[in-house]
Amino acid sequence: EGGAAVPGHSGRARHVLLFPLPYQGHINPMLRLAGVLHARGFAVTVFHTHFNAPDAARHPEHRFVAVPDGMSGRPPPVSVDDVVKHIHALNGACEAAFRDRLAAVLAEYSRDAVTCFVADAHLLRMVEVARRLTVPTLVLRTGSAACFAGFLAYPLLCDKGYLPSSQLDMAVSELPPYRVRDLMHIGRDGHELMCELVARAVAAVKLSSGLILNTFDALEAPELAKLRRDLAVPVFDIGPLHKFSPAADGSLLHQDRSCLEWLDTQVPESVLYVSFGSLACMGARELVETAWGIAGSGVPFLWVVRPGLVGGRAPDEAAARLLPEGFEAATRRRGVVVAWAPQEEVLRHRAVGGFWTHNGWNSTTESLGEGVPMLCRPNFGDQMGNARYVEHVWKAGFEVAGGELERATVEAAIRRLMTESDGGEMRARARELKKAAAECTGKASSSEMAIVKMVTHMLSL
Numbered sequence: 001e002g003g004a005a006v007p008g009h010s011g012r013a014r015h016v017l018l019f020p021l022p023y024q025g026h027i028n029p030m031l032r033l034a035g036v037l038h039a040r041g042f043a044v045t046v047f048h049t050h051f052n053a054p055d056a057a058r059h060p061e062h063r064f065v066a067v068p069d070g071m072s073g074r075p076p077p078v079s080v081d082d083v084v085k086h087i088h089a090l091n092g093a094c095e096a097a098f099r100d101r102l103a104a105v106l107a108e109y110s111r112d113a114v115t116c117f118v119a120d121a122h123l124l125r126m127v128e129v130a131r132r133l134t135v136p137t138l139v140l141r142t143g144s145a146a147c148f149a150g151f152l153a154y155p156l157l158c159d160k161g162y163l164p165s166s167q168l169d170m171a172v173s174e175l176p177p178y179r180v181r182d183l184m185h186i187g188r189d190g191h192e193l194m195c196e197l198v199a200r201a202v203a204a205v206k207l208s209s210g211l212i213l214n215t216f217d218a219l220e221a222p223e224l225a226k227l228r229r230d231l232a233v234p235v236f237d238i239g240p241l242h243k244f245s246p247a248a249d250g251s252l253l254h255q256d257r258s259c260l261e262w263l264d265t266q267v268p269e270s271v272l273y274v275s276f277g278s279l280a281c282m283g284a285r286e287l288v289e290t291a292w293g294i295a296g297s298g299v300p301f302l303w304v305v306r307p308g309l310v311g312g313r314a315p316d317e318a319a320a321r322l323l324p325e326g327f328e329a330a331t332r333r334r335g336v337v338v339a340w341a342p343q344e345e346v347l348r349h350r351a352v353g354g355f356w357t358h359n360g361w362n363s364t365t366e367s368l369g370e371g372v373p374m375l376c377r378p379n380f381g382d383q384m385g386n387a388r389y390v391e392h393v394w395k396a397g398f399e400v401a402g403g404e405l406e407r408a409t410v411e412a413a414i415r416r417l418m419t420e421s422d423g424g425e426m427r428a429r430a431r432e433l434k435k436a437a438a439e440c441t442g443k444a445s446s447s448e449m450a451i452v453k454m455v456t457h458m459l460s461l
């Protein structure tokens with residue numbers, strides 16, 4: 001990294017203003033982007049809501065500006081519909097306060113020292129505010145290029161009758177290898193809500209002066225080419241961002257680092273890391289089946305049982321209390337359960353040989369970037385599409401059979417990934433992708449060049 005300082009106006013530093021959507025999977029890539037820009041000589045200001053506010057003390061290099069969101073007292077979203085409604089509500093609740101904060105920041109820095117504003121694609125209202133104040137805006141979309149191509153095609157797919165539909169296994173011939181079930185959807189009742197979410201993200205990108213994606217050439221060259229054909233704004237594929245900004249820690253929960261010491265005692269590539277990200281939920285019965293499946297597989301494991309993982313239970317309920325009686329005794333020397341892990345370091349650890357994931361885009365790219373094959377159990381949103389690519393395009397993992405989890409299914413899937421020969425082939429593919437990711441992020445690589453282009457573009461606006 002490093003990078004030469006950007007020549008600032010009259011010798012002053014140039015400022016970039018950022019606003020992440022306040023969810024873990026969106027904060028992480030935005031703070032990593034902040035790290036990339038800071039390393040290239042930009043001063044960075046991060047606007048944030050009170051809800052899920054990042055810990056400013058961990059980033060003394062950036063300035064943080066709180067935007068009141070009027071959401072205190074509202075319970076955190078737990079279902080997909082909740083998340084979609086929450087995103088919508090946040091946009092409305094923050095708009096006026098953001099306008100004031102942005103105007104204050106612009107008044108403080110000389111106007112032409114502010115290079116641009118980068119907003120999450122789900123913050124359309126903030127993009128509109130910045131435009132009205134004549135601040136050039138780029139948009140960060142935290143999912144895959146394929147997912148955004150799906151967003152662009154959404155109205156057409158609805159017209160053609162793919163959505164809403166109960167024929168989930170129908171192939172979407174306009175977007176191979178997606179099936180209907182792999183598209184962003186929340187069933188018939190939530191269809192209008194999802195159409196609106198997608199339309200607003202597309203509008204944000206089209207209103208902006210550029211789209212930033214946390215992906216890279218070796219992973220999604222055809223999808224990126226398609227986006228470049230279909231969009232009038234430039235597209236910058238600067239990922240995987242965690243490779244450029246490994247120290248950008250945006251974790252909202254305390255990461256239990258003791259599991260790294262335990263990993264040090266384990267045989268290389270023997271451990272299955274299990275985590276379903278910050279939002280995905282499972283039922284209490286599924287948790288029990290998962291536990292016994294993990295125990296029955298005989299494979300060493302590190303399992304993140306996050307507060308709130310089990311739907312309908314108090315988010316602060318201790319993880320251990322949700323696990324079945326006898327599970328700890330049955331797995332004592334073979335596994336560790338934590339509430340939240342330092343995931344990037346875990347995936348980089350030589351003891352980790354597989355990742356059972358919900359396929360959030362960050363988890364997917366972090367896993368591929370470290371050469372770890374995946375057992376896929378997508379939950380909602382873009383995760384189904386990501387899992388589809390892992391299995392059918394990158395061939396670095398496979399999806400655990402649909403429906404409610406049963407211990408025998410879990411056991412067989414874990415063994416397949418960790419000890420059987422086709423799991424070995426997936427591991428080999430994941431290693432190739434790790435190499436490709438390294439090639440895309442090294443000196444004069446595609447992502448490095450995309451960063452240079454993005455910075456040049458920002459300075460030209």
Ligand code: UDX
Pocket residue numbers: 023024025026028142143251255275276277278279280304339340341342343344359360361362363364366380381382383
């Ligand atoms: C959400 C959506 O679910 C996802 O599909 C979308 O692409 C981004 O927003 P989330 O579900 O939290 O994100 O998953 P993911 O994208 O994988 O992000 C989780 C982040 O939390 C990762 O960067 C991961 O490294 C981090 N994490 C996860 C930890 O630091 N510790 C953990 O124990 C688990």
